[in-house]
Amino acid sequence: MNKLFTKIKTMVRIFSTIILIITFIYSCAASEDMSYQRGMQSMEDGRYLTAKSYFDDALVQNPASPELYFQRGNAKLMMEDYHSAIDDYSRSIVLDSSSAKYFINRGLAHISLTNYNDALFDYNEALKTDSNDAQIYFDRAYAYEMLTEYDTALSDYSTAISFDSTKSKYFVNRGNLNSFLGKSGEAISDFTKAILLNPDDKIAYQGRGDEYAMMGEYEDAIHDFSKAIEFELEDMNVYYARAEAKLGMEEFLSAAVDYTIIISMDSSDATAYYNRGICYANLDLKNSACADFVKAGELGLFEAYEILKEYCKAENEKGKKKK
Structure with missing residues (x-):
């Protein structure tokens, strides 16, 4: 082989592409209050500032409602006003500490601010109320991962999967962490399960392609990178990864x-x-x-x-x- 080939510059890849998919917990509680109903409709329409205004009006009429603070906190969270969202979730908790969803969404706000220890506190409190909620374990796993407590994070991802094995994102996150820890076999298994659950999961294809490439399985890597590109045509990182796999095959x-x-x-x-x-x-x-x-x-x-x-x-x- 021409010696120039050895001078190729490889792109640095982040193998642990952590995916924290916020699963918003909305209330199922019914309310006849017009401001509340309009606020909820605005949330569904993605008009978060308008929703906040409606919840403001509703709180004037009912300032002791934990649900209204919770929903206003959700609107603020979607507007990335995390500190203010935490304030509203905290008000909900003061008024009603028995609801897991208040702790869960406050934990998400803390995650967004990289306050991982505070997020852990909230997820632990939420689990006291609902110890079988897969999403709580998934979110807590992410916090542990950010704190580099990898074994505990893996355990929580596995617990989330044991409660709900239908979510591709659970396998993707565990796969990314296994990849980061050098456990290629486990990572490939997780990404494969994610793809079976969601054949359109671009991140799973990309992650599995990275593992195949590191193992020298370039043909399989090229296949997976090509699938990932189908879902996002302008991701330069995947083109780089596919090019490097092609170079591996000369x-x-x-x-x-x-x-x-x-x-x-x-x-x-x-x-x-x-x-x-x-x-x-x-x-x-x-x-x-x-x-x-x-x-x-x-x-x-x-x-x-x-x-x-x-x-x-x-x-x-x-x-x-x-x-």
Whole structure:
């Protein structure tokens, strides 16, 4: 193999792409209050500021309702006003500490602020009320993971799955953590189960593709990366991953196509020019290779100039000797 191939620049991947999917807990309580009903309708329509205004009006009429504070907290959470949302959830808890949902959503607000220990407190309180709720274990697992308590996080993900094995996101998160911990077999198993539950799960395909690539199973990796791309055509990271897998199979032309797609999305990506240049060099497309190395250098990837000296200058010298 051409020694230039060994100079390919790989993209740094974050194998633990943690997915915290907020599952909002809305109330099922009925209310005849018009402001409350309009607030709930506004929440469903995604008009969160309007919803907050309606809940404000409802609270004027009923300032001791934990449900109204809870719903206003939800509106604030969706507007990313996390501190204020926590205040409202706390009011709900003061008025009624027996409802798990108040603790759960306050925990989500704490997660959003990276207050993971506070989130753990809330999830533990919620579990005192409902110890069979898979979502609580899933959310708590995420908090443990962010605190680098990985074994405990894995245990909570597994508990969530034991209570509800129909959620692909539970397997995806456990798969990502297994991947991060170097447990490729377990990670592939989790991603595969996630895909069986949700064949449109882009993250599961990408995660499994990463594992296959690390194991040298490049054909399987390319398949999974291609599936992931079908669901999100403009994710450059997946194109990079697929290109690297193709390079593992010495499919230089096909890899060059992926780098060309990346360049079409971001013409200032020096690494894509550099790597495409390596592909062209391995295909003996010298002019194209050297042009890409020049462009990569101009964009700030200065080691490309070393390749220019080593490869392009050498080729020029060969041409001069032939003349």
